[in-house]
Every structure is written in C-alpha cells, then in structure tokens.
Amino acid sequence: MQVEILTIFPEIFPTWLTTSIIGRAQKKKLVKINVHNLRDWATDKHKSVDDKPFGGGPGMVMRVDVVERAISEFRFQNSDFRTILLTPQGKKFNQRLAQKLAKQKQLILICGHYEGFDERIRRLANEEISIGDYVLTGGEIPAMALIDAVVRLIPGVVGNDESTKDESFSQNLLEYPQYTRPEIYKKMTVPKILLSGNHAEIKKWRKKEAEKRTKQRRPDLLK
Ligand code: ADE
Numbered sequence: 001m002q003v004e005i006l007t008i009f010p011e012i013f014p015t016w017l018t019t020s021i022i023g024r025a026q027k028k029k030l031v032k033i034n035v036h037n038l039r040d041w042a043t044d045k046h047k048s049v050d051d052k053p054f055g056g057g058p059g060m061v062m063r064v065d066v067v068e069r070a071i072s073e074f075r076f077q078n079s080d081f082r083t084i085l086l087t088p089q090g091k092k093f094n095q096r097l098a099q100k101l102a103k104q105k106q107l108i109l110i111c112g113h114y115e116g117f118d119e120r121i122r123r124l125a126n127e128e129i130s131i132g133d134y135v136l137t138g139g140e141i142p143a144m145a146l147i148d149a150v151v152r153l154i155p156g157v158v159g160n161d162e163s164t165k166d167e168s169f170s171q172n173l174l175e176y177p178q179y180t181r182p183e184i185y186k187k188m189t190v191p192k193i194l195l196s197g198n199h200a201e202i203k204k205w206r207k208k209e210a211e212k213r214t215k216q217r218r219p220d221l222l223k
Pocket of ligand 1 (some may be wrong): 053072086088112114129130131134135136137138140142
C-alpha cells in the first residue's frame, strides 16, 4: 500500500512513521507512507495555504487550489489513488471501514485544518472520514489513527494474522479477557480453564466471554 499524507504540519509525523508496527511495516515494504507539506504547492511568495474567509469571520480557510495541485500531481502518477478528507463532518470511522480501506493500493489523506477549509475541497475527495464525535485541532491525529488501524490489517504486518481476526470489533464482538504470568497476582487468579490445556474448551470459554463482555459493555454492537 502507498499512502500520501497532505498536511501543513509535516513535522508531526516522523517519529510515529518509524516506530513500532508502522515502522516495521515500512521496513518490510508492506506499506510506504509519504508525508508532504501542502506549502510545496503554494504559488505566491508567502507560500500561503490559507486565506481569509469570504463574507468575513474569524480564522483562516484552507485554499482549494493548493490542495488540488497536490492531489493532481499524485493522480497524474497513478489514477487509482483514493482520496480521503479527514473532517469531523465525515462518515464515522470504524473497524469495517478500516477493513475496506486495507484492500486499497493507493490512498491520499488530506488533513483538514481546524479553522476550516474551502467547501470546494470536499469535491476533491472520494470520501470524508471522521474518527469520532469530537473536534481536534487538525486532521493529523485522525490521519495517524486511520493509517494505524488500516495498516495493521494488511497481511504480514501483524505477526500472526489470526490475532487481527479475533480482536475487538472484528466480528462485532469485543475481545475475550487475556492473562499471562504470574498465575496469581495480589490474590487475583487466572481462570482455571486457561491452564487446562484443553483447547476446544478454551475456545468455547473465550467465545462465551467475548459475548458476555460485549453484552455488558457494548450492547449496541450486537444489534
Ligand atoms: N479534524 C478535526 N477533528 C476531526 C475528527 N474528529 N475526525 C477527523 N478529522 C478531524
């Protein structure tokens, strides 16, 4: 997968890009994530990417022409790019959407700017996505959240592909409880069944626990 991130704050990304699973996925060439400063497509001498809103009002508005020039450059190289605009007004992101995007070969992510962007930028996107009903100062953290959720679903990225099958939300269930050593910690014990070595029974127990937990904590998922 190839991901092009368009942002006015590229300096947020480098550590995240080279750390942990995302870093390893890039080393293994399972994904290539490139970060671009939108200012590179500004044409005036101040390299401006935003301007005052028509009709007045506070703050600055991200310019459509700058964003379009950036997108056109990638689309010119390859027309398969799917363009996503991160905005609190978008479709709510979830595991199913992550699974859908994980099948994509090329993504462009446009990080919106908290003060707003020109409405015509929406037309440049195939899809608008929100990571939840709260407002962040920009689309950078949403872009990281989205890429993190998507990249770990690409086959080979997470060591054991089975572990992404069982985890929370993948079957509309929260994940079953897990334990590791020590077997007794501050008088808290591990369920006996997990020490039994009976794999069929363990599987049944985990399924039951996942269902119980989902019913208690997220009954909305069972509908
Ligand atoms: N930009 C600001 N808040 C956002 C959110 N919740 N989701 C996506 N992009 C955003």
